[in-house]
Amino acid sequence: MLRGALIGCGFFAMNHLHGWKQAEGVEIVAICDRSPERLKIAGDTFGISARYSDAAEMLKKEKLDFVDIATTVPTHRALCELVASHKLPMICQKPFAPTLDDAKAIIAACEKAGVPLMIHENFRWQSAIRKVKQVMDSGEIGDVFWGRISFRSGYDIFSGQPYLAEGTRFIVDDLGVHVLDVARFLLGDVKAVSARTTRVNPNIKGEDVATMLLDHGAGLTSVVDCSYSTKQEPEGFPETVIELDGTKGSLRLNLGYQLKVTAPSGTRFHDVSPPLLPWASKPWHNIQESVALIEQHWVDCLQNNKEPATSGRDNIKTFALVEAVYQSAASGQTVALAPLLA
Numbered sequence: 025m026l027r028g029a030l031i032g033c034g035f036f037a038m039n040h041l042h043g044w045k046q047a048e049g050v051e052i053v054a055i056c057d058r059s060p061e062r063l064k065i066a067g068d069t070f071g072i073s074a075r076y077s078d079a080a081e082m083l084k085k086e087k088l089d090f091v092d093i094a095t096t097v098p099t100h101r102a103l104c105e106l107v108a109s110h111k112l113p114m115i116c117q118k119p120f121a122p123t124l125d126d127a128k129a130i131i132a133a134c135e136k137a138g139v140p141l142m143i144h145e146n147f148r149w150q151s152a153i154r155k156v157k158q159v160m161d162s163g164e165i166g167d168v169f170w171g172r173i174s175f176r177s178g179y180d181i182f183s184g185q186p187y188l189a190e191g192t193r194f195i196v197d198d199l200g201v202h203v204l205d206v207a208r209f210l211l212g213d214v215k216a217v218s219a220r221t222t223r224v225n226p227n228i229k230g231e232d233v234a235t236m237l238l239d240h241g242a243g244l245t246s247v248v249d250c251s252y253s254t255k256q257e258p259e260g261f262p263e264t265v266i267e268l269d270g271t272k273g274s275l276r277l278n279l280g281y282q283l284k285v286t287a288p289s290g291t292r293f294h295d296v297s298p299p300l301l302p303w304a305s306k307p308w309h310n311i312q313e314s315v316a317l318i319e320q321h322w323v324d325c326l327q328n329n330k331e332p333a334t335s336g337r338d339n340i341k342t343f344a345l346v347e348a349v350y351q352s353a354a355s356g357q358t359v360a361l362a363p364l365l366a
């Protein structure tokens with residue numbers, strides 16, 4: 025049984041703890057949060073008695089196999105470097121780090137310590153998105169030459185995550201990072217990006233609408249678009265809509281988790297709704313399911329010495345895309361990815 029510790033017991037960490045409880049071969053034996061209230065809620069809800077307000081103290085005292093970091097981004101580098109100094113494998117929530125240089129430093133610290141690093145980039149683990157990948161990989165729609173990955177909503181994200189209203193960067197940093205990762209997962213790495221962003225909601229500091237054109241090379245392009253200012257019926261939160269055109273057919277993942285596949289054999293429909301896990305609640309259940317799946321993947325990777333799908337080395341390519349989008353939106357120019365990853 026792997027022994028894990030969780031740092032950060034806030035809003036989203038409750039999903040981590042439910043996911044860990046459901047996962048096989050793992051137990052969260054200690055938790056840490058600077059806030060006594062958050063520690064008490066998490067500790068009492070999940071029956072965890074080893075509680076710490078200081079991560080350094082927890083790492084000194086506990087016998088652990090890994091650490092799960094679920095704090096917000098300003099703390100990621102310091103906490104990852106601390107965990108690496110104890111030579112422990114770690115998961116770090118998205119977004120990876122405050123800057124690209126910080127993300128590179130985290131990767132370097134983990135490689136120097138010889139420990140695995142997984143970024144908790146969970147959208148690609150949503151079962152509807154995995155079904156899309158499965159259809160693509162079957163070859164029945166042929167070679168995909170165009171895609172659109174879209175997340176548009178008017179959901180009040182700020183009540184659960186108030187810090188999102190405060191940053192000068194918002195939707196690309198917080199949500200776009202997931203949607204850009206889905207684009208990479210389905211269509212491959214990106215060579216260059218061109219983007220435009222704007223702020224519609226006057227009550228927040230950052231941008232809440234973004235439109236991005238990705239060049240995946242070899243003529244394959246995709247459009248990634250995100251909005252938190254879209255009033256629509258039905259409300260789409262938190263679903264990712266996907267359109268793919270291939271040389272033999274096409275695929276549409278529409279709102280309501282309805283997948284339409286057009287292939288040479290005809291058109292068919294699949295309901296790819298995620299399961300409602302016993303601890304989950306709508307409309308968050310697709311995200312909650314993906315948390316459980318990525319955590320089980322981590323256990324599998326640690327037990328079998330495999331590299332996580334969203335390792336630091338993989339996820340920095342998604343994180344660099346976010347930086348490229350902001351650079352392109354600011355300059356109005358197309359931005360190449362290679363220099364950012366050098």
Ligand code: NAD
Pocket residue numbers: 031032033034035036037056057058059062077078079094095096097099117118119144145146184185198311
């Ligand atoms: P939050 O503010 O509710 O929780 C963060 C917690 O970390 C707080 O309780 C805070 O006291 C604690 N904390 C901060 N620094 C600490 C430190 N040095 N030591 C110990 N505890 C510390 O934030 P949240 O909404 O839960 O978001 C946390 C992270 O999860 C963010 O990076 C966010 O982007 C990410 N997130 C991911 C998803 C997803 O689908 N992957 C969804 C929501 C949030």
Ligand code: 89V
Pocket residue numbers: 181185198199202262311
């Ligand atoms: O990932 C996040 O931090 C969330 C959500 C998935 C809703 O975008 O804000």
